[in-house]
Amino acid sequence: MYRKDLYVFDGNRPVRALVRNYTEADFNQLIEIQQECFPPPFPSELWWNRQQLQNHVTLFPDGALCIEINEKLAGSMTGLLVHFDPDHPNHTWEEITDAGYIRNHDPNGNTLYVVDISVRPSYRKLGLGKWLMQSMYELVVEKRLTRLLGGGRMPGYHKVADRMSPEQYLAAVLNGDLQDPVITFLLRCGRTPLRVAENYLDDAESCHYAVLMEWKNPFLNRFR
Template sequence: MYRKELFVFEGVKPVPVIIRNYEEKDFPDLLRIQQECFPSPFPPELWWNEEQLINHVTLFPEGALCIEVAGKIAGSMTGLLVDFDPNHPDHSWEEITDNGYIRNHQPDGSTLYVVDIGVRPSYRKLSLGKWLMFSMYEVVVHLRLERLLGGGRMPGYHKWAGEMSPEQYIESVVRGELKDPVVTFLLRCGRTPVRVVADYLEDEESCNYGTLMEWKNPFSISIK
């Protein structure tokens, strides 16, 4: 199981945090985090429910991480293992994550797929999302997987949808001409775009598009 203690910084002040696997006792906090992280117009039916969380901690506990600040859970990240075929990359979030229930988790899969990541708004200045992402990279290395992959929302796209295609929008973000709240964050975490996927998630701000972004295990050549 995973547990890491480190310091993040609030200005110049070091703040101790713990990153660990979440457990059933954490469910009430995790449910509240979903509501805070994904307010309207994000569909409430896509927030976690208890059955989904039970599946996370039983089917793939290694991919169920949370981060604590002063004993309070401030964020979480969840994944499952899949066999991703780069030659057939199109899919929806609901399809590849079993609508968040991860009953399709493949223990022998070579790709850790990100189901969800969220940090409470009041804690976002501490870069907790970045540390959760880095911790999941460590899970990829520990399990000797090929990559971490996930579909990122692109919530800034609706402002530009009348002027450019989603692919052009992502290219503009990668060039630094535009900034997207999610895609730019993922770039800063070391993720690279693979392709834009239509009808990825019911998401008004992203016009239902998602951007597949990966982090390749730098040791994957030796794994093969």
Template sequence: MNKQLYVWHKGKPVEAIIRNYSEQDFDGLIEAQRLSFPPPFPEELLWNKEQLREHVALFREGALCAEVDDRIVGSMTGLIVDISEYGHSHSWETVTDNGYIRNHRPDGNTLYVVDICIIPEYRKTGLGKWLMQSMYETVVQLQLDRLLGGGRMPGYGTKSQEATPQQYVEKVLTGEWSDPVISFLLRCGRVPVGIAENYLQDEESLNHAVIMEWRNPFRASAAK
């Protein structure tokens, strides 16, 4: 994939590229993650080069980055799984092979999102939505049933005394509360289908995630 487009940044259009990443991009990808996920997000959960080599080798179609002025400002990574093997209460470590994706199954039915990030400077430019849209196109191209992934709930930690994780998501859906990650995924067309406990070491989310999907509208089996 190599997609050229414009996004609005600081009040003016700037040219951006969404493409598959390669080994030459690894330093830039790691730096983008560092900027996107500052403490208290665990540093050991940021990409390392061995993980990135597996992404490129096993499923290059699911290894995307966003680039502006020759700088990587975001990325998105996925793998293919048979989701019936995991259900909706899985952990990130289990379903992504701890980020190494060695459990990638080309014969699976679901493109699972391992990670998506945009550095703070380029958030609200639309690049995150363009990365997601590009991954939807990969779902359609490969004739998969759906895209699925766990969304962080960074606002939940401050509301945990008032609501269960499910109640928190319901309040976000009604507009009573706001959550930056869940709201972003909703704007991208994702739909909540479950809650995963102990999904990922994540202090702000109290380790919870909301499992959200996008169904391939061109696959009848995806509607089941």
């Protein structure tokens, strides 16, 4: 089981935090986090349900992480193992995550795929998302995987979709001309973009697009 005690900062004030695997006892709080993070117009049917969460802790508990502050869950991150072929990258979130049920988890996969990362809005100034991501990077190294991969939403894209293609929007974010709440965050976490994916998720803010973004295992050549 994974457990990491650390300090995060609320301004200049250190705050104790704990990253650990989530369990069935956390399900109610995990669903609350989803509701807070993805309010309408995000489809409520895409929030976690108890069967999905049960599969996470049963099929791949290593990929079920949460972070707590003062014994309250402040965020979570979930992943599964898949075999990813960069020469055939096209997929949707529903296809590659089994609609969040992860019954397609492949213990012999080469890629840790991010199903979801969520931090309660009231805790986002503490940098918890970066610590969850770092913990998943550690899992990639421990399991000697090729990469961490996932589709990043583009929630700012709908504001400029009438005058920019999604590729142009991504280029503007990479050039520093625009900031996107998700893509910019993932860049700050060390993720790099591979390509824009269309019809990735039922997500009106992103006009149903996402950016596939990876983190390559820097120790991979050592394992070969």
